[in-house]
Amino acid sequence: MMSLTHPVSDPSASSRSDALSLDLLLSNLPGAAYRCLNDSEWSMVFISDGVEKVTGYSAAAFTGRPGLSFASIILPEDRDQMHAAVAIALAQNQPFQVTYRIRTANGQIRWIWEQGALNRQAGTLEGFLADFTRVKHADLVMLEQASFLQQARDAIIAMDMASRISYWNHGAERLYGWSAHEAIGKRFCELLCDEQAHYETAFAHTLADGEWCGELAHMRRDGSKVDTDTRWTLLAPDAVPGASQKILVIGTDISERKSSEARIFRLAFFDHLTDLPNRANLLDQLRRALLGSARSGKCGALMFCDLDNFKYLNDSQGHAAGDLLLQAVARRLEGCVREADMVARLGGDEFVVLIRPVEDSRDVAAAQAETVAKKVVAALAAPFQLGELHYTLSVSVGVVTLCGLHDTVESTLRQADAAMYQAKAAGRNTFRFHDPAVQAAWLARAELESGLRRALQRHEFVLHYQPQLDRSGRVIGAEALLRWHQPDGKVVLPFDFIRIAEESGLIIEIGAWVMRTACLELARWQRQPATAGLTLSVNVSARQFTEPDFVTLLATIFAETGVQPSGLRLELTESLVVTDFTSTAQTMATLKRQGVSFALDDFGTGYSSLAYLRKLPLDQLKIDRSFMRDVLTDQNDASIVRSIIGLGDSLGLQVIAEGVETAGQHQFLANAGCHLYQGFLYQPAMSAELFMQYATTTH
Incomplete structure (x- = not known):
């Protein structure tokens, strides 16, 4: 029945409109729709005009008779694999998806992505194909970059804000022992960090500053620790919706370097023979003790111990016996002090005991030092067994109390040394406290300081130059050395006045x-x-x-x-x-x-x-x-x-x-x-x- 309110539409006009709409749709596709025979050549029955943008060949080139075989533009090395994949999908009554390479009309190689299915009623293949080259290249670049990360010697790890590991390269596998499969999804802080406080500090700094670098000790799978030089970098979230912010962690194994540093430190700051702290170590610890004393007001003491007649043992029994005695003395001295105190060897037969500043006054510190000095004298008076040799020894000990408000490293050592000589003068095998009266240098301080001021005013200072030479004996430079030419003709070296110049500010x-x-x-x-x-x-x-x-x-x-x-x-x-x-x-x-x-x-x-x-x-x-x-x-x-x-x-x-x-x-x-x-x-x-x-x- 015809409608009385609407004109009757023309069926041919409707068909033309549908065809135009279909053409418009096909022309806007990012590829080409097709229908082809299910043969080895993929003979095209229909293919949309978009194929020209993909292959460089017009649609007519494929649908004409005789037409260009679509299979002929597929690279031979991809053709069999592609046909096999399609055949398997059709046998399982499934759609197929394949990627392969073609050679375009101008000779370029392009990647094609294709999806299609069998129209069983018509017996033809119908589907869609598009240029996949840009995506394929991006995938290759991504895979290549991922390969670089995997081949890096350093451990490279990514974790989210909850410390969950999301990336773990081969370097991390080698360094820590866990595979990526085992590590991904675990919490970084629980898997690797033995000291949670260090992890939390690094995490906080990374969030605040965008990065953190430093040394961390991490746990390996076998329970051992590894020292790492580590850099943490805060990464912005990816543009992909739902992607979270991450922290990139790059760690370098520095265990060997740390071990070398420890060996060098041991060589530089410990005595090779006795394994006691050496002179350099003592000077540093004494300086620290004086600084701590100045801050806290606590007092301690220093003892200078010199073995009496040690040279006789070396001359009569040889240096091997002397070395055994020095080692035995070191162990006995260690037994005379508290764990917090320090025994050091200055060199030769000279030892120093540093009693840390923990007492409230010099008198209390002196009483403690007297107790230790008596133990030292008694301990070293007992006979030593050196192989088959029984040897009896005595020691002279100089004691000085120290307080950082007034004492310096130099003055403390000098006073202890002077007190030791007083002990020797008193008959050896005893100890003596420092008597300030014996230090004439202190009494001459004012005169020396006055002389320095005069030297500046009267131009009594001169510079001398000591040559510096290379291996061939060629002069490469010099060191400028200060000399004080006094009015009486005496030349004074800096050693005799620099300390006073420092303390007075004249320096x-x-x-x-x-x-x-x-x-x-x-x-x-x-x-x-x-x-x-x-x-x-x-x-x-x-x-x-x-x-x-x-x-x-x-x-x-x-x-x-x-x-x-x-x-x-x-x-x-x-x-x-x-x-x-x-x-x-x-x-x-x-x-x-x-x-x-x-x-x-x-x-x-x-x-x-x-x-x-x-x-x-x-x-x-x-x-x-x-x-x-x-x-x-x-x-x-x-x-x-x-x-x-x-x-x-x-x-x-x-x-x-x-x-x-x-x-x-x-x-x-x-x-x-x-x-x-x-x-x-x-x-x-x-x-x-x-x-x-x-x-x-x-x-």
Whole structure:
């Protein structure tokens, strides 16, 4: 029945409209729809125009008679595999999905993704195919990048904000022992972290700053610990909806490095023979004890122990017996003190006992020290069994109470040493407390300080220059050394007045004079072709270097003298580096940018953390003369010198030895790999004029 309210539509018009709509739909597809025979050539019955964008061939090229076989443009190495996949799907009455490569009309290779099914009524295949090249390449890039991560030696781990592990590479498998299958989904903090506090600190810093780096000890699958140098990075959430924020953890195994550092530390700060702390270790611990005493007001004591007539045992029974005795003495001394106290060997037959500052007054500390001193004398008086030899020994002990408000490392050791000699004078095999009256140097302090002020006013200071030479005997530079020419003609060395200059504050003015004079001389060298390449090392005191205007002072001196800062090397002490590391590092970095280089002076006599050495812009380590003095006879000193040379080499630093006085010492250094020297074997410090003559004839 025809509608009375609507006109009757034309069926042919409707068909034309449907055809146009279908053409429009097909033209907007990102590929081509097709119908083909289920034959080996995929002979096309119909294929939409979108095929031209994919293959470069028009639709008519495939549907014409004779038409282009679609199978012919599939790469031969993919054709059989693709046909087999389609055949399996059809046999199971399932749709098929395949990817394969074709060669386009212009010869390009493209990846095709295709999905289709069998029209059983018509007996044809119908489906859709599209260009898959960009996606395939992206997958390959992603797989390649994932392969790089898997091949990395470092452990690379990703975890979410709940500490759940979502990525675990082969490096992590090798380092920790768990496979990715076992680790993914586990909580990082529970799987690897033995110290939860360290994990929480790293996590908090990462959230606050976006990253954290440091050293962490992690647990392996077998229960052992591994030291890692670790960097944590906070990653923004992926653009994929629902993706969570993650933390990327990259860990490097540093167990071997930590073990090497521990061995070097042991060599540098423990006595090889007795396994006691050595002189460098003692000086550091004494300094710390005095600082702690100054803060807390607590008092302690120091004992200087010297074995009586030890030389007789070495001369009569040999050094092997002497070594056995020293080892036995060390163990007995350790048995006389509390666990918190310290027994150290200074060298030879000299030992020191440090009683930590825990008492409320000097009197109480003295009473405690007297108890320990009596135990030491009694313990060492008992006979020693050295192999088949019975040997009786006595000891002289000097005792000084210490309190950081007034005492220094130097004064404490000096007073204990003086008290030890009083014990020897009293007949040995006893102990004596320090008597301040015997220290004449303290009484002369005021006179010395006055003389220093006069020396500044009357220009009594001069600089001498000690040559520094390389392995071929060529002069490469010099160290500027301060001398005090007194009115009576006496020449006073810095050892006799620098401490007073430091304590009185005069070192600031003296140091400024030294720096200005040294830069004037260095500028003179730089104007002469024969000496233009020489460097000049200048010692800078801790107090001077930490002055707020030190950098400004140097800038002024550089401008006034016209010196090139690249020829200047500042020698800093270990105590400065350890005491105020942050400020020291900042000042060094500022001066380094201006061309100034740096040496760590007297290396090995204090405590230098390896972490500090790595973080400071140092150029040179200087072996202290105290180690060179007995380097040919004392295995401990020899080991320390070799360790310093090896440490400098591993850190890329020059190593120079001072105090080289004999050809044997020179040969020892050369064999150990140190090839920069200064000392009396070559030349003592000399005036500026004599140095210029020497440098120009030797250079």
